[in-house]
Amino acid sequence: METPAIPVPEARSAIPASLRGILPVLVALPVLALFQWLMSDAPFASYLLSVVGVNIILAVSLNIVNGMTGQFSIGHAGFMAVGAYIAGVMSLNLKDVALSFLPVAASDQVFFVASLLVGGLAAALCGFLVGLPSLRLRGDYLAIVTLGFGEIIRVVVQNTDAFGRALGLSGIPQTSTPAMVYFWVFLTVLVARRITGSSHGRSLWAIREDEVAAEAMGVDTTGYKVRAFVISSFFAGIAGGLFAHFVPIINPGSFTFVKSMEIVVMVVLGGLGSTTGAIVAATFLTLLPEGLRSLFSVLGAEGSLAQRVDQIRMPVYGLLLVVLMLARPQGLFGTKELWDVLPRWIPRKRKGLA
Amino acid sequence: MSALVQETKAEAGAPMLQADGVSIQFGGLKALTDFNLTVRQGDLLGLIGPNGAGKSTAFNVLTGVYQPTQGEVRVAGQRVNGWLPHQINHLGLARTFQNIRLFRALTALDNVKVACRAQGALHPEGVGLGTKVKGAFVNYRDWWRALLLTPRFQHEERELTQQAEHLLEVMGLSHRRDEEARNLPYGEQRRLEIARALGTQPKVLLLDEPAAGMNTREKADLMVLIRKLRDDFKLGVLVIEHDMKLVMGICEFITVLDHGETIARGAPAQVRSDRKVIEAYLGDSYLESHGGAA
Ligand SMILES: Nc1ncnc2c1ncn2[C@@H]1O[C@H](COP(=O)(O)OP(=O)(O)OP(=O)(O)O)[C@@H](O)[C@H]1O
Ligand SMILES: [Mg+2]
Numbered sequence: 298m299e300t301p302a303i304p305v306p307e308a309r310s311a312i313p314a315s316l317r318g319i320l321p322v323l324v325a326l327p328v329l330a331l332f333q334w335l336m337s338d339a340p341f342a343s344y345l346l347s348v349v350g351v352n353i354i355l356a357v358s359l360n361i362v363n364g365m366t367g368q369f370s371i372g373h374a375g376f377m378a379v380g381a382y383i384a385g386v387m388s389l390n391l392k393d394v395a396l397s398f399l400p401v402a403a404s405d406q407v408f409f410v411a412s413l414l415v416g417g418l419a420a421a422l423c424g425f426l427v428g429l430p431s432l433r434l435r436g437d438y439l440a441i442v443t444l445g446f447g448e449i450i451r452v453v454v455q456n457t458d459a460f461g462r463a464l465g466l467s468g469i470p471q472t473s474t475p476a477m478v479y480f481w482v483f484l485t486v487l488v489a490r491r492i493t494g495s496s497h498g499r500s501l502w503a504i505r506e507d508e509v510a511a512e513a514m515g516v517d518t519t520g521y522k523v524r525a526f527v528i529s530s531f532f533a534g535i536a537g538g539l540f541a542h543f544v545p546i547i548n549p550g551s552f553t554f555v556k557s558m559e560i561v562v563m564v565v566l567g568g569l570g571s572t573t574g575a576i577v578a579a580t581f582l583t584l585l586p587e588g589l590r591s592l593f594s595v596l597g598a599e600g601s602l603a604q605r606v607d608q609i610r611m612p613v614y615g616l617l618l619v620v621l622m623l624a625r626p627q628g629l630f631g632t633k634e635l636w637d638v639l640p641r642w643i644p645r646k647r648k649g650l651a
Numbered sequence: 652m653s654a655l656v657q658e659t660k661a662e663a664g665a666p667m668l669q670a671d672g673v674s675i676q677f678g679g680l681k682a683l684t685d686f687n688l689t690v691r692q693g694d695l696l697g698l699i700g701p702n703g704a705g706k707s708t709a710f711n712v713l714t715g716v717y718q719p720t721q722g723e724v725r726v727a728g729q730r731v732n733g734w735l736p737h738q739i740n741h742l743g744l745a746r747t748f749q750n751i752r753l754f755r756a757l758t759a760l761d762n763v764k765v766a767c768r769a770q771g772a773l774h775p776e777g778v779g780l781g782t783k784v785k786g787a788f789v790n791y792r793d794w795w796r797a798l799l800l801t802p803r804f805q806h807e808e809r810e811l812t813q814q815a816e817h818l819l820e821v822m823g824l825s826h827r828r829d830e831e832a833r834n835l836p837y838g839e840q841r842r843l844e845i846a847r848a849l850g851t852q853p854k855v856l857l858l859d860e861p862a863a864g865m866n867t868r869e870k871a872d873l874m875v876l877i878r879k880l881r882d883d884f885k886l887g888v889l890v891i892e893h894d895m896k897l898v899m900g901i902c903e904f905i906t907v908l909d910h911g912e913t914i915a916r917g918a919p920a921q922v923r924s925d926r927k928v929i930e931a932y933l934g935d936s937y938l939e940s941h942g943g944a945a
Contacts, residue, residue, distance in 0.1 A: 495797035499765045
């Protein structure tokens with residue numbers, strides 16, 4: 298039957314339809330400005346929160362593929378590396394250029410954002426090239442191919458002078474600010490949420506639930522998987538670009554398989570499919586080792602103890618994953634969002650996606 | 652066999668679905684041999700046969716899940732051999748599954764909404780690079796609308812919700828709107844699958860044992876409902892059903908499969924008295940009742 302003759306009801310929300318798209322941005326900008334002001338004199342907190350932010354972007358974007366779409370990518374660090382190196386090299390080369398009509402700081406930020414976008418797009422392109430052949434096939438191909446991709450990127454970087462080989466790239470202008478990082482966190486989360494609330498998100502969930510049925514209901518499953526993967530790769534690239542602009546040096550060691558697994562653990566811990574779960578897990582798993590490290594150094598233990606935190610991190614992640622699989626295989630939140638699992642007395646949204 | 656294709660009906664509309672000498676083999680197993688079928692708008696056809704006869708396989712070939720080794724499938728006049736299932740669906744062919752395949756973690760409403768696509772998101776059909784590029788373009792515009800939450804997107808989203816709610820109501824599932832599909836009782840899950848299939852605005856609906864697992868009463872109700880759907884939604888319907896009595900009751904034309912071969916086709920009365928059909932079914936039930944004891 299054609300569309301029923303009943304007119305489509307107007308939205309019952311008090312916010313005009315034309316404003317709803319932009320509203321989150323209008324709210325976020327002043328909050329970010331305030332945040333920037335608070336952070337202006339706290340280099341360590343800025344650094345730590347930036348690391349947390351980058352990991353949130355990585356986890357939330359990986360969740361689009363591994364959570365919402367039900368695929369299994371284990372090479373997210375590879376896409377992060379692409380973004381980091383492309384944006385880093387670009388910034389290095391544009392270091393001494395400035396837009397004459399802007400103050401130096403503003404000009405720097407313009408170039409920074411441009412580098413980020415170029416890095417993100419490069420990662421997205423890699424995502425397309427990796428995703429198109431492997432997502433056509435069912436099963437574990439994506440895992441194998443993404444794993445291989447991460448390794449290829451590492452080898453390429455180690456053998457290219459422009460990328461500083463194994464030594465790494467240093468001297469990238471430190472133009473990143475916590476506000477910039479969290480602006481991208483905000484954008485990533487916004488995109489993830491809006492995908493969930495649209496027919497695109499429903500198509501992704503449908504693929505996760507039953508690919509054959511989704512295809513039979515008219516969902517272009519390969520197309521949607523590739524698009525999800527490209528979007529996810531784009532944000533991984535952005536995360537890499539941000540990272541490259543607040544750490545003193547980037548080298549292949551920052552983007553190994555261990556890093557990829559760390560992101561997978563975050564997504565699984567938060568609950569495959571839960572954006573807020575990914576945020577919580579990324580925050581927790583980033584602050585935990587940092588917290589232990591600072592605790593040990595405050596306790597006055599020699600540096601070696603603090604260093605051990607890094608060494609035990611992977612075994613601890615592995616253990617965490619095993620315990621999680623046994624005790625709560627769906628992760629902290631399952632596919633639900635934070636507001637669905639809050640105590641009853643807090644008003645919640647109606648069930649369903651979005 | 653081709654003589655049997657001469658089944659032109661009185662109220663002949665254009666054929667919406669046509670299978671022409673379709674065969675498929677799995678390794679050495681001939682799962683379907685020289686299968687012919689025509690579905691027009693307003694048809695209510697039955698496809699029956701004992702276990703393993705190839706009925707579900709026929710559905711899978713028609714909907715593009717499997718490629719026929721021989722023969723041709725046409726949907727809305729288009730040859731669809733080599734097309735992907737979603738492309739065939741866009742031409743107006745929808746189906747349900749024998750072993751219910753709902754999106755289990757999604758609500759009943761979202762299950763149907765997946766199938767209801769916004770009109771703006773309809774893609775050009777077909778194979779080939781041209782349509783692919785066009786399709787990608789339409790799709791990207793649509794992504795941006797969703798990401799920017801444009802008023803048009805919001806309107807379309809409400810439209811989809813309303814369409815889906817309407818279909819839930821038609822299938823008597825309004826009270827399950829916000830419940831996860833996996834929590835619905837069996838009979839309602841089967842009805843939800845039909846609601847979901849209707850969401851794709853099909854011209855032909857293929858139902859694979861829609862009454863399986865229901866009691867006699869539910870089955871009878873469902874058959875009445877199917878007939879109503881055909882009239883209200885102007886569909887052609889093809890039903891697979893094990894219960895001979897039920898199929899005979901509502902279908903106007905029946906095709907009988909056994910071991911992938913079409914052993915009879917015709918009006919219910921004609922098929923019922925067919926010697927081969929009786930043999931196939933008697934043999935089957937004989938084996939069923941005596942197989943355990945042997
Ligand atoms: N993908 C496949 N690979 C190999 N053999 C298959 C495949 N799909 C179906 N078959 C075989 O084809 C034959 C027909 O199966 P089909 O599922 O079509 O039967 P059916 O008529 O639907 O039976 P039922 O009434 O039990 O649903 C069976 O022998 C089955 O084992
Ligand atoms: Mg079957």
